[in-house]
Amino acid sequence: MLNYRQLLYFWSVAKAGGMARAAEQLHLTPQTLSGQIAQLEETLGVSLFRRAGRRLELTETGHLTLSYAEEIFQVGSELEETLRNRQGERPFLFRVGIADMVPKSIAYRLLAPALALPEPVRMVCREDKFEQLLAELAIHRLDMVLADSPLPPGMDVRGYSHRLGECGLTFFAAPGLAARLEVGFPHLLHGAPLLIPSESGAVRAPLLRWLRGKDIHPRLVGEFDDGALMKAFGQAGAGVFPAPTAIAGEVAAQYGVVPLGRTEAVTESFFLITVERKISHPAALAVSEAARHGLFSTQGDD
Template structure:
């Protein structure tokens, strides 16, 4: 039978980042802890850690084991909480994956309505690469994935893409750089230093095609997988950068930058990906409704507004 105490020892060491720190947290000696983990490795037939210099690193099998241990102990904590509060109202779990290219402010504004439901909600957010999140969705470890692209036909995942909304792009620059840009938009981008999203971003290719179509040739000075890092470089004056128009006011206020132009010729889209053809999860429905009425209003919604 599987020894869950040994799994907990492994989990504690992996989370603590070392045998000594793990032993201190568990009030055990490093020798005892090391021996227990060695027994677990022997039973499983794989090495969970490898030593690199003085540091312990997880092997590939160790990373897989850690992901399962995370879920096992999370379920255990939920069981304990439920039994202790069985006479109260139990919050329902809402597990959402967020593709790491989705701007944090958009993710927050899309997901926040789920916390306003009449029923208590416990939200678990996991940020990762799009493909890895889809794998988690496929085995029902996530209820939905928030992404900047739909499922492609070539992906071996059974799921459905629900469009939350779309918006154009606004280009920003630090005030000092903005004063040096010459001409009207978009031609002021020609020869200007430009910061762009990394290869994982769905908007990158359309952005570069649009620039070529306008016969605009900026100086690409930086590519960023992390949108917040790109904005920080833009804030420092390293270059002009794009952001979704839906959060233009927020970007300007947070980073102290100014808009140098915007276009609707490039649309950044955001999707809710689920295993359901029709949304039924209360939190997912709240996210979709709020997106269409607030952050990304549809034409029908706009016509209904006074």
């Protein structure tokens, strides 16, 4: 079995850059420290350091071991902080990953109930690519991931997708562009400049299929990873853009655009992904419950 004290000694030497400096920091003799690391290497059956003159260098296996050690001790520190926070009046930590294709307004409305809990909460939000967030979730650096698609099949990540709900799409344009378009939705989209999410967005493929099915062929003038950037281009009159109907009023008010029409034939879904089959984190549970009875109250359960 791995000796975590020996792993800490290895991590300390690697970070300090030498046995003597690490021994001084740990209040141990260099001989004791060297012996403990030798036992760790024997347990693992690998060499973690090699001599380079008077210096120690990490082997390739040593670099790999160091990356795991840093993750282990970071998770341990976060666990200690979380437990300490729950014992006092300080807020407990709620670490959320937000896939970059989730509209920020949707993310806020879904996460806001966590801040309304009776217990004080310190929310840490990280926005990134979906796959990167899942990797962070797998090593418990995140408590949940908010995404526009469920956990992809075949990924080497143990997790569960909890469907929060879905809504249709509303199409918007700047007033000047809207005035130049033909009357009648959705046919006014034919030949119109269109801004759409990039291929990483779950709604892109069904949106294009819906347009083809109606023999509507807009001019694709922009594809975006960032939904806020797409809306900014739409605000400037670069093209028509879609947004979830659940936030249609907010989009119109914030960006000064006008709705052209909406469809329920194409829907955008949102998921809460955790490593637990049944949600137990109180803040994540608040997000799930509020989504079902608030933002997506007309949608069914997962």
